[in-house]
Amino acid sequence: MWVRGEAGRIHVDLGLISEDLQSGPAEQWTVTIDGQEYPKGWNRLDTEDLPSATSTLGDGLVSEVEDVGIDGWLHTQRDTLDWHPSWDLWSFEPSGTNIDYTHVNGGEGNFNAEGGRYPDTEDLNNNGALDTKNAYFTISVDLSQDDYIAGRTQYN
Structure with missing residues (x-):
């Protein structure tokens, strides 16, 4: 890294x-x-890819x-909500200083953004299911220490 x-x-x-x-x-x-209702939120696989006539998981686009x-x-629609589930409005203007x-x-x-034709989804590993298990450990590195430096690059 x-x-x-x-x-x-x-x-x-x-x-x-x-x-x-x-x-x-x-x-x-x-x-x-x-015109179709969809349940969303906790313990449900939330995705933009809506079910189609040929697949309950959508068409992949x-x-x-x-x-x-x-x-x-x-x-x-969020202006009518007391809270917003994801705060997920996209914007990017790559010009200017x-x-x-x-x-x-x-x-x-x-x-219309680069890569935008793929549906946004909670299914990060693309296995068609919502994985809810938490079994992880955290590594924290203090950037002011050089114990873990394996190499350096030239920088200005």
């Missing part, structure tokens, strides 16, 4: 980490997309109608 910086800490989790973004039964909701992020809420990366990982609205 290459890290740039000499202050702070970096934390790395290794092992099995739950794919479920929501943390409990209070975080469940139903959304309507293209996202359409413009499906491009609502894994929570299923359009950002315009101050490039804003704060929303580059959002899933809603990235249909």
Whole structure:
């Protein structure tokens, strides 16, 4: 792993980490997309890839109608909510001197972005299931110490 910086800490989790973004039964909701209702939230595999006539898991590609992020809420609908499940609105403008990366990982609205045709999903290992097991350990490295430096690159 290459890290740039000499202050702070970096934390790395290794092992099995739950794919479920929501943390409990209070975080469940139903959304309507293209006239069809879909349950979303805790203990459910949330994905933009909606079931199709040939597959209960969808077709593996996202359409413009499906491009609502894994929570299923359009950002315009969120104004009526007291909370927002994923805060997943995508935006990125790669020009100018101050490039804003704060929303580059959002899933809603990235249909026309590079790589946007693939559905955003909680299914990180693409096995068609929501893996919820947590069995991992964390390694923390203090960047001000050089105990773990294996090499350096030339930098300005």
